[in-house]
Every structure is written in C-alpha cells, then in structure tokens.
Amino acid sequence: MSSPVDTFIEYAEKNQEAYIDRLRKAVAIPSVSGDPAYRKEVFRMGEFLIDELKALGASVETRDPGVQDFHGTPLPLPPIVLATIGTDPAKKTVLVYGHYDVQPALKEDGWNTDPFELVEDEKHRLIGRGSSDDKGPVLGWINVVEAHKELGLELPVNLKFCLEGMEESGSEGLDDIIFNEADKYFKDVDVVSISDNYWLGTTKPCVTYGLRGVSYFHLTVKGPKADLHSGVFGATIHEPMTDLFAVMSKLVTPKGKILIPGIYDNVLAVSAEEEKTYDDLSFTMQELHDAVGNEINIHDSVKDTLQHRWRFPSLSLHGVEGAFYNPGDKTVIPARVVGKFSIRTVPDMEPKQITELVEKYVNEEFAKLGSKNTMSISCTHAGNHWVASPNHWNYVAASNAVEKVFGVKPDLTREGGSIPVTLSFQDALKKNVLLLPMGRGDDGAHSTNEKLDRSNYVSGIKLLGTYLYEVAEAKPE
Numbered sequence: 001m002s003s004p005v006d007t008f009i010e011y012a013e014k015n016q017e018a019y020i021d022r023l024r025k026a027v028a029i030p031s032v033s034g035d036p037a038y039r040k041e042v043f044r045m046g047e048f049l050i051d052e053l054k055a056l057g058a059s060v061e062t063r064d065p066g067v068q069d070f071h072g073t074p075l076p077l078p079p080i081v082l083a084t085i086g087t088d089p090a091k092k093t094v095l096v097y098g099h100y101d102v103q104p105a106l107k108e109d110g111w112n113t114d115p116f117e118l119v120e121d122e123k124h125r126l127i128g129r130g131s132s133d134d135k136g137p138v139l140g141w142i143n144v145v146e147a148h149k150e151l152g153l154e155l156p157v158n159l160k161f162c163l164e165g166m167e168e169s170g171s172e173g174l175d176d177i178i179f180n181e182a183d184k185y186f187k188d189v190d191v192v193s194i195s196d197n198y199w200l201g202t203t204k205p206c207v208t209y210g211l212r213g214v215s216y217f218h219l220t221v222k223g224p225k226a227d228l229h230s231g232v233f234g235a236t237i238h239e240p241m242t243d244l245f246a247v248m249s250k251l252v253t254p255k256g257k258i259l260i261p262g263i264y265d266n267v268l269a270v271s272a273e274e275e276k277t278y279d280d281l282s283f284t285m286q287e288l289h290d291a292v293g294n295e296i297n298i299h300d301s302v303k304d305t306l307q308h309r310w311r312f313p314s315l316s317l318h319g320v321e322g323a324f325y326n327p328g329d330k331t332v333i334p335a336r337v338v339g340k341f342s343i344r345t346v347p348d349m350e351p352k353q354i355t356e357l358v359e360k361y362v363n364e365e366f367a368k369l370g371s372k373n374t375m376s377i378s379c380t381h382a383g384n385h386w387v388a389s390p391n392h393w394n395y396v397a398a399s400n401a402v403e404k405v406f407g408v409k410p411d412l413t414r415e416g417g418s419i420p421v422t423l424s425f426q427d428a429l430k431k432n433v434l435l436l437p438m439g440r441g442d443d444g445a446h447s448t449n450e451k452l453d454r455s456n457y458v459s460g461i462k463l464l465g466t467y468l469y470e471v472a473e474a475k476p477e
C-alpha cells in the first residue's frame with residue numbers, strides 16, 4: 001500500500017487540470033494593489049481565497065489593516081486573511097504566508113496576450129499576471145489541502161494561513177497585525193514557510209534563506225500651475241522634468257554604483273566562508289542572458305552577478321508619473337513630475353539612515369541646479385532585509401522534500417527581491433522562516449508575459465505537500 005505522501009503525490013499529478021482552472025480563475029481577478037482603480041479587485045481576490053478556504057473546511061478570520069493615505073485620498077486596505085486547518089496539539093503547526101495582490105499589467109506594456117487571462121502556450125507555460133508571483137504558489141498550498149480532503153487523508157501538520165493583499169505596495173498595516181497576533185492567532189506556530197520567490201535558474205530547485213530589503217522613494221518636482229506649450233515657454237522657465245532628470249541622473253551610474261554618499265558604509269563584508277557558498281550553485285551566465293532576453297550583463301562571472309543580486313545594494317529607476325509617454329509627439333512641458341526609484345538594501349543597512357542619506361543628497365543636488373521649481377522627496381515604503389539560519393530543521397525538512405520530489409539536492413540561495421514581512425514573522429514569532437519557491441528564475445515576475453511552467457506548478461504542489469510531511473517527521477533540536 002502507498003504511503004500517504006505517495007498517494008498525495010499521485011493524486012496531484014492526476015489533478016493538474018483542476019489546479020490550472022483554479023489558477024485561471026485567480027489570474028482573471030486583476031488584484032493590482034498599486035493602482036487605486038483596482039482596489040475593489042484586490043478585495044474581490046481576498047473574497048475568492050476566503051471562499052476557497054471555507055469550502056475546504058478551513059476556519060477563516062480576517063483582520064482589517066485600516067486605511068491607506070493615497071496622496072491625500074483615503075483608500076481601504078484589503079483584509080489580511082487568516083485561515084486555520086487543524087488544531088491538533090500532537091501535531092506541529094506550519095504558518096504559510098503569501099500575497100494575493102499583483103503588480104500592474106497592461107496589454108500595451110508588451111504582453112502577447114491579455115495579462116489577466118491565463119493562457120497555456122505550446123511550451124506548457126501558464127502565462128498571466130500573478131501566475132508565478134504569487135497566485136500560483138498561494139493556490140499551491142490550497143491545492144495541497146484540497147487533495148488531502150478529496151483523498152480522505154489527514155494533513156500531517158496543523159496549517160495556518162496568513163494572506164495579504166498589499167505585498168507589492170509595502171505591506172501596509174501587516175506588521176502591526178503580526179506583532180499584535182504573535183501570542184494570539186500565531187501562538188502555536190512552529191515554523192513559517194513562504195513560497196514567493198523563484199529558483200535561481202530554470203532547472204534546479206532551491207531553498208532560500210535571505211532577502212534584500214527595499215526602500216521606495218518618490219521625488220516630486222513642480223513649478224508651473226498647469227502643463228505648458230514648449231514652443232511658447234521652452235527656455236523661458238525652469239522645467240520640472242529637466243530638473244527631475246538632472247537629479248535622478250546623479251543617483252546611480254550606468255554600471256550600478258550608487259552615488260549617494262555613505263550608502264555603502266554599513267554593508268557587511270562578504271566573509272571568506274560565505275565566498276565559498278557561491279562555488280557550487282547551478283547557475284550560468286547563459287541562464288542570466290536567457291532570463292533577461294539579451295547579453296547586457298554588467299558583471300562577467302556568476303559569483304559577481306549573484307553577489308550584486310544578494311549581498312550588495314542596488315538602486316533602480318522605475319518611472320516618471322506625470323510625464324508624457326504615449327505614442328506620438330506631444331510638445332508639452334509637464335507641470336508636475338514624480339520620479340520613482342528604489343534601493344534594495346542588505347545587512348547591516350538601516351532603512352531610517354538610508355532615507356536620511358537619500359533626502360540629504362537629493363536636496364543638495366537639487367540646490368546645485370539653481371532652479372526656482374520646488375522639489376520634495378518622500379520614502380513611500382521601506383521593508384527590511386532578512387537572513388535566516390539555513391541549518392534549522394525547517395530547512396532540512398524542505399531540502400528532504402525537494403530531494404523526494406525532484407531527485408536532487410536543492411541549491412541554497414538568497415534572493416535579490418524583497419518580502420517586507422519575512423523579518424517581522426521572524427522577530428515577532430521568534431520562529432524559523434523558510435522560503436520554498438515554486439517558479440523559475442525566468443518567470444518574468446513583475447514583467448510582461450509573466451509565466452509559471454505547468455511542470456513547476458504541479459511539482460510545486462507536490463513539493464509543498466511533501467514538505468509538510470517532512471516537517472511532521474522532523475526532530476526539532
């Protein structure tokens with residue numbers, strides 16, 4: 001007779017079409033947290049998950065993170081969905097975190113298909129916004145629960161869910177809830193598991209023990225009371241966009257060196273022992289080129305590339321609100337422009353100090369322009385970096401599960417992206433946090449044509465379920 005875990009794996013393999021249908025329904029809800037026009041869709045996505053969880057017998061509660069101040073307009077924040085399946089004191093309790101919001105996506109950004117319609121292409125890639133980040137993984141856990149219900153199998157652990165709808169926009173309100181609920185809803189949690197990042201490359205699974213932090217800035221320059229005709233007013237007034245570009249061009253060099261004085265001062269040096277961890281990773285420069293779609297690498301070696309992704313800060317320019325960006329030739333001088341940039345932070349950089357350094361520097365650079373426009377800078381959200389102990393039994397359980405499902409030992413990785421609440425879980429609950437990704441490094445998260453390979457989705461479901469069995473078996477030190 002098959003063991004429960006083998007029965008589950010077999011069932012997951014056979015039920016892929018139902019899992020894809022569930023993902024199709026989720027992708028069809030455009031739960032973009034960063035755009036107020038879509039806020040009701042974020043709520044709808046929360047409801048979708050609540051219904052799915054209740055249908056599986058979970059006891060579901062929500063917490064209200066309050067109201068967001070969106071440039072002076074109050075916007076309700078989507079609920080934190082808390083769901084419990086099993087409260088057996090003889091079992092360990094795993095807390096699963098995920099997010100149900102997504103990054104913005106418009107067909108005209110360069111998508112080949114409607115971003116909110118899941119399409120499977122000839123290479124069995126499931127294409128759609130949120131397929132990899134993070135709807136596929138969130139549904140992965142739900143599919144595990146469903147499989148056990150359908151099979152009449154008990155879950156090997158108690159499961160708690162914490163699902164948020166604002167991760168892509170700074171996780172507003174969630175930190176307070178985590179700390180408030182640490183000895184209430186989260187009281188019995190033994191370990192935390194998050195599936196919200198990606199394999200390093202395209203072939204080998206990994207477990208991840210570190211994330212960079214992110215501090216996001218808006219740099220606003222305004223002058224005229226309305227947009228102006230450039231033929232009438234060009235070279236006669238200080239132009240906000242010219243000022244903005246002058247300041248933004250002083251933030252980072254084309255080779256990625258951040259120009260803000262003091263920014264690197266607290267970056268922890270890479271130890272000799274840490275250097276060695278880069279030697280055996282299954283990642284090639286070719287995989288970087290494939291994921292990027294071009295050979296535009298700054299660094300020539302895998303080690304340098306990964307250290308700049310995981311261990312050193314980076315500053316990226318994201319966009320300009322108020323700027324003309326449509327096709328055609330509009331001869332306007334925009335009256336107010338907002339430059340958006342973010343800094344990915346690493347140990348031991350400190351968000352408050354980063355904000356102070358950025359504010360001081362951009363104010364100095366703006367003053368050098370001698371412009372009569374006004375400039376203001378604000379940090380819209382700041383999430384801290386995180387590093388866990390990869391020797392903890394939670395990581396051993398994850399590694400065993402990878403070996404069982406994929407037949408290989410996982411790479412041990414860090415991640416260049418950010419999940420602001422990871423550190424909050426670690427600090428508030430004092431429990432080990434693990435990142436167990438489902439998608440591949442070339443999924444195009446945040447980009448056009450985001451995808452999750454069918455095989456990653458199905459194997460990912462098997463992995464998440466198998467991991468729960470390994471946790472149940474683990475002997476905590």
Ligand SMILES: C[C@H](N)C(=O)N[C@@H](Cc1c[nH]cn1)C(=O)O
Nearest residue numbers: 133167168169170196214417418
């Ligand atoms: C790694 C995770 N899937 C992710 O994409 N996180 C976002 C979080 C964020 C913070 N500000 C805006 N988004 C990221 O790393 O960009």
Ligand SMILES: [Zn+2]
Nearest residue numbers: 133168445446
């Ligand atoms: Zn994301």
Ligand SMILES: [Zn+2]
Nearest residue numbers: 099133134196
């Ligand atoms: Zn994510």
